[in-house]
Amino acid sequence: MDVGIAGLAGSGRTTLFRALLAHRAPRESGARHAGGAIGTIHVQDARLEQLSARFRPKKTTPIEIRVHDCCPSLEPSFPTAEIGAMKQMDQLLLAVPAFADPSEAALGQGFERLLSELCLADLTLVERRLGQAHAKYSDTERAALERAQHALEEGRPVAAASLSTPQREALRGYAFVTDRFMIALVNTAEDAADAAPPEALVKRAEEYGIPTLALCAALEAEMAELPTEERVSFLAEYGIPEPAGAAVTRAILRCADIIPFFTIGDDECRAWAIRRGTTAHAAAGKIHTDIARGFIRAEVIAAEDLEPLQGGLGEARKLGKLRLEGKGYVIQDGEVVHFRFNV
Incomplete structure (x- = not known):
């Protein structure tokens, strides 16, 4: 599964990437490509660990989530290369900055601005397609494009558009950026590390089918640098119930309705990710x-x-x-x- 972190410049996107990847800086956590750095999260599952401890295979393989640090946008809109990278993702984590101005108004504006930039990229594609005089497509595809256009013009993602199953199938080949699972991550200041995301933002995001989590990426990245035995006291000091990576990983799996099944043998005990x-x-x-x-x-x-x-x-x-x-x-x-x- 490939998950991209999308955020405008100054959103703390790369710090969030480091926090989720358990301290590894981008250059250390895997390959780099035009869309940014890539790292891997190994999904912890107590059942897999217990099976492995019991049967002692040569190898234990958990579910893996590849996290992509999508390049920041310094322009008013996302560049084509970045949009192309996002289209390769199964999910997007939307980095919403709250460390400079945690007010509900600023958070709402930050979320809406990021989402509107993504919607604009999709709207441009829809308008180009509908504007092709000699384009050949079915009535179902045309109706789907028009409904998607209506939603995008209102700032709503394609995933939240009123589309029938055949219409969604007709749009699959377009790989719209906003036609995928998304999670809003509110990046808080250190003095609000244990705060829940504002209710107004949660409700607004829910209208688009987007769940919301809050975390302090800077603190999480700092904690990840500590020895394992010191992390518990660090979490307690700041009132953080668990590392953000665990909560975000659960949200990623829950959002896509992913569950594991296991296979065991002398050579390998493995978890496999499937849709419920x-x-x-x-x-x-x-x-x-x-x-x-x-x-x-x-x-x-x-x-x-x-x-x-x-x-x-x-x-x-x-x-x-x-x-x-x-x-x-x-x-x-x-x-x-x-x-x-x-x-």
């Missing part, structure tokens, strides 16, 4: 297309039911604790799955 409602057949394809192609059955057990069994899946099978499920079975959060297949 994914079938066993589709989940098999996440691992390898051959498994989906030769799918026979899925052996399924909840992680908490497997973890106490010393003999792993073999013991669970002997005890009759493994359920045999077909292609259409919907995988549940935290299940351990072993796929039977033949190719």
